[in-house]
Amino acid sequence: MAPAIATMRRAGVPAKTLLVGVPALLALLLSLHDLTSLLPPNLWWTALTAPDISDPAQLLYRYAFLPRIAASILAGAALGLAGALMQHVLRNPLAEPTTIGTNAGASLALAAATLYAPWLLAGGREAVALAGGALATLAVFALARGRNFSPVSIIVAGLVVSLTFGSASALLMALNREYTEELFIWQSGSLVQNGDAAIGSLAPPLLFAIGAAFLLLKPLRLLDLEDDGAASLGARPAIIRLAGMALAVALSALVVAEVGVIGFVALAAPALARLAGARRLVQRLILAPLVGAALLWFTDRLVQELSFAAEVPAGTATALLGAPLLLFLLPRLRSAPQAQAVPAPSARWTRPWLPLAIGLIALALAVAVAIGFGRTASGWHWVLSADLPELLALRTPRVVVALAAGTLLAIAGTLMQRMTGNPMAAPEVLGISGGASFGVLTLLVLSDGFDRTAMLGAALAGAAAALAVVMLAARRNALSPERLLLAGVAVATVASAFAALLLASGDPRMDFLLAWLSGSTYRATTADAVTAALVAAVVVAAAPLTARWLDILPLGETTARGLGLRLERTRAVLLALTALATAMATLVIGPLSFVGLMAPHLARMLGLRRAVPQLLAAAILGALILVAADWAGRTLIFPWQVPAGLLAAFVGGPYFMLLMWRGRQ
Amino acid sequence: MVVSLGATPIAVGDIRGYGDWVQGPALPQSTIDLGSRSEPNLELLTELRPDLIAGAYGYGLDQSLFTHLAPTFNVPFYMSKAAPYAQAQQVTLELGEVLDRRPQAQRLVESVDATIADARAVLAKRPQKPLCVVSMFDDRHVRVYGAGSLLQDVLDRLALTNAWTGATNEWGFSTVGIEQLVAVGEAQLISLDPIPQHIKIRIDRSSLWANLPCVRNGQVRTIPPVWPFGGLAAAGRFAGFLAAA
Structure with missing residues (x-):
């Protein structure tokens, strides 16, 4: 197909037309093909205007087939527009409803309403999703306000809010497993329709949003200037951003409410539009919705053609198809402006050993409490000598695994953040955790059984494959940080979409998957504990050896080269170390999404900025967080248990927000 | 069990x-x-x-x-290729052995067989349409039970026809969009409780649902909860509920 496209381009057909035209044409052909087998063409018009609903074919045509096509086009367009707006406003090619917390907020609101106030949903999910999405986004903006809504601070805040809200809804779902089937289905993003309702709720707001976007065109264009430049022209960048974001958030919350979480369209449509040469904002605002609509329509039709035992929801399919596309296109994407580092408090330690020693003592105390103090049917107890061997056998592997995983993730996160100079970097974002879960998920699909050894192997293979894919996609330009992140996000998205698909399948083994994905130590064995502890020891010993690189890399590429650093090799070594740490942690405790991101930040906020002190402090903090979370998860709602990873994100997220809030002036 | x-x-x-x-x-x-x-x-x-x-x-x-x-x-439900009902009988007897309650296990196997035989006799007195058994979690999707499920085995023993002949997973069910229920034609729809109240309200508003052949003529019947992955007790409950009314 590529040579054909090249020929057409030489013949003067612009890339922009091809980008929309090719998927749209394919979608149209597929739709016509399906339509013809459903209903003879001479009935199409009659069945649309005055359907004979006693005829099943006309019923399907009128109330299922056509609404589904319309919903896919409308939702795709809405996501394309939302993505284009967000990426422009936030000046970040990674911005989409998922990265800025909108989807997580809408999901939490819907999960809470389903479980505790279902009457709110009787009229539809729109109001609840909108409230949740808007609330989450407002929280993000409140956190970023002190920094004048700078793009990076919004993305970081969005990530933190997403993790916190996401862990809260996962918590609700884990504790009410049998009551959340609806949410699993909805989360996987299905375009199945049961009448015209979705069209009625999607079309008018979309038209309104398109109108509003074009009214805002002129002020939005000013955002291309630096903030100071825009302000000197009399514009208020913060207000413009707010307006643009409000529009984008409303659109994405609406789509979430109507059809569920459709990943990747909002990310891919504007990116594709830019690649096709839509340099000006107005071009992107026109092209991105068209691309989004064509993409979603085509994807949904394609999924219908392939036959599986269960329906593949469109949300899963877009992520599965879109991510490789993004990986393929990455090398051609022009670099976006460098991310700015998050300002940290000015406290510096001349003798970093003091806080490190305090941290170690705190960690030792935490381990003692985690192993020795707990809850039984009769209340809270220190371990009595009689129960000692039994309880130790149960608790020690869990505590050791939490300790080792916390250490490994924190070190992996510190390495990533120092190497890329991007405060969003974390093992989860690099896609290694995603790759590991992808391996486990694939194993679950391919086999009926449940073999722990095979699972470990699959996770390791997945992690290695993800690393290979990410390195390959980002190889040009000496593994530039942004491409690494984008490639990692693509892998992580595929894995989470895949997980959503399996969770929606209702397979009884999914209880385990849910526990693993949320970071439970429940299944930790002695062998797990020993392996994890050994790897953690090796990584802790090896990481400080890279200290010189880690101190130089954040100074920027030019400086690093000037100081004689061989960037490609340095990065490869650091990546390998990160991959080992992440894969091991993921194997024993699942793809946690908190510790690797937060621990290095906390270490820096405590004033430990040089490489070695930051590494060690992050390792101690990471271990402390997970050991504490594991203990709390085992005891707080005894005999029920909360996975350590969920609890860490649920408690640590707000704490991190508080730090950001205080540090914003 | x-x-x-x-x-x-x-x-x-x-x-x-x-x-x-x-x-x-x-x-x-x-x-x-x-x-x-x-x-x-x-x-x-x-x-x-x-x-x-x-x-x-x-x-x-x-x-x-x-x-x-x-x-x-x-x-070990659904672990081998054996039919779930036969497996449930087998496991019940084994568990009776382990619990030292062999007579009770034997009696349970017989009494569930008898419940199903009674239900079959009751059902044989009136003309029976094909059935389609679903759980409703959402207003756009249903979980439909078919080949390989415990419920299918019970239907077979009741000499009832399952109208859902589509593909199912290893546990004998499939999650499908409600439009696929067109495939079961005028079959009687059996819906397992519980259905969340807000889903009920939203389903009633769906123009597609209301016009499905299996819904239009008032064919939907709701029965109390039956654990579809359960054992003999669940099988007996299901047969009893179908025969009642």
């Missing part, structure tokens, strides 16, 4: 879920909650010193987690 043999479990996982989705046989008041079904509390289990730990191992719960606490008994 333990309860249906007349034994009293000290503890089970997720008591609230059992009450909402399984219901029968009722658990004794004294039963202690062990936490979620996917992560029953091991420390509490240790403390309770049970005589036997029965569970469906293999779906994320490793039998080895429990073997050092007490003798374990595996309920």
Whole structure:
């Protein structure tokens, strides 16, 4: 197909037309093909205007087939527009409803309403999703306000809010497993329709949003200037951003409410539009919705053609198809402006050993409490000598695994953040955790059984494959940080979409998957504990050896080269170390999404900025967080248990927000 | 299954879920909650010193987690190619052996067989349409039970026809969009409780749902909860509910 496209381009057909035209044409052909087998063409018009609903074919045509096509086009367009707006406003090619917390907020609101106030949903999910999405986004903006809504601070805040809200809804779902089937289905993003309702709720707001976007065109264009430049022209960048974001958030919350979480369209449509040469904002605002609509329509039709035992929801399919596309296109994407580092408090330690020693003592105390103090049917107890061997056998592997995983993730996160100079970097974002879960998920699909050894192997293979894919996609330009992140996000998205698909399948083994994905130590064995502890020891010993690189890399590429650093090799070594740490942690405790991101930040906020002190402090903090979370998860709602990873994100997220809030002036 | 043999479990996982989705046989008041079904509390289990730990191992719960606490008994549903009903009979007898309640197990097998035979006799007196058994979790999708499910086995024994002949997964069900119910034509739709109230309201508003051939003529029948992955007690409940009314 590529040579054909090249020929057409030489013949003067612009890339922009091809980008929309090719998927749209394919979608149209597929739709016509399906339509013809459903209903003879001479009935199409009659069945649309005055359907004979006693005829099943006309019923399907009128109330299922056509609404589904319309919903896919409308939702795709809405996501394309939302993505284009967000990426422009936030000046970040990674911005989409998922990265800025909108989807997580809408999901939490819907999960809470389903479980505790279902009457709110009787009229539809729109109001609840909108409230949740808007609330989450407002929280993000409140956190970023002190920094004048700078793009990076919004993305970081969005990530933190997403993790916190996401862990809260996962918590609700884990504790009410049998009551959340609806949410699993909805989360996987299905375009199945049961009448015209979705069209009625999607079309008018979309038209309104398109109108509003074009009214805002002129002020939005000013955002291309630096903030100071825009302000000197009399514009208020913060207000413009707010307006643009409000529009984008409303659109994405609406789509979430109507059809569920459709990943990747909002990310891919504007990116594709830019690649096709839509340099000006107005071009992107026109092209991105068209691309989004064509993409979603085509994807949904394609999924219908392939036959599986269960329906593949469109949300899963877009992520599965879109991510490789993004990986393929990455090398051609022009670099976006460098991310700015998050300002940290000015406290510096001349003798970093003091806080490190305090941290170690705190960690030792935490381990003692985690192993020795707990809850039984009769209340809270220190371990009595009689129960000692039994309880130790149960608790020690869990505590050791939490300790080792916390250490490994924190070190992996510190390495990533120092190497890329991007405060969003974390093992989860690099896609290694995603790759590991992808391996486990694939194993679950391919086999009926449940073999722990095979699972470990699959996770390791997945992690290695993800690393290979990410390195390959980002190889040009000496593994530039942004491409690494984008490639990692693509892998992580595929894995989470895949997980959503399996969770929606209702397979009884999914209880385990849910526990693993949320970071439970429940299944930790002695062998797990020993392996994890050994790897953690090796990584802790090896990481400080890279200290010189880690101190130089954040100074920027030019400086690093000037100081004689061989960037490609340095990065490869650091990546390998990160991959080992992440894969091991993921194997024993699942793809946690908190510790690797937060621990290095906390270490820096405590004033430990040089490489070695930051590494060690992050390792101690990471271990402390997970050991504490594991203990709390085992005891707080005894005999029920909360996975350590969920609890860490649920408690640590707000704490991190508080730090950001205080540090914003 | 333990309860249906007349034994009293000290503890089970997720008591609230059992009450909402399984219901029968009722658990004794004294039963202690062990936490979620996917992560029953091991420390509490240790403390309770049970005589036997029965569970469906293999779906994320490793039998080895429990073997050092007490003798374990595996309920291997859907693990082999055998039909779920025959498996349920087999496992009931095995469990009777282990619990030293062989006569009770034998009696349970016979009484469920008898319940199903009675139900079959009742149903044979009136003309029966093909059935389609669904669980509703959402206003756009249903879970439909077919080949390979316990419910299918019971339908076969009742000489009833399952109108859903589409593909199912290893556990005998499939999650499909409601438009696919067109495939079951005018079959009678059997909907398993519980259905969340807000889903009921939204389903009633759907123009597609209201006009499905199996819905239009008032063919939808709601029956009390039956755990579709359960044992003989669930099978007996299902047969009884179908014959009632």
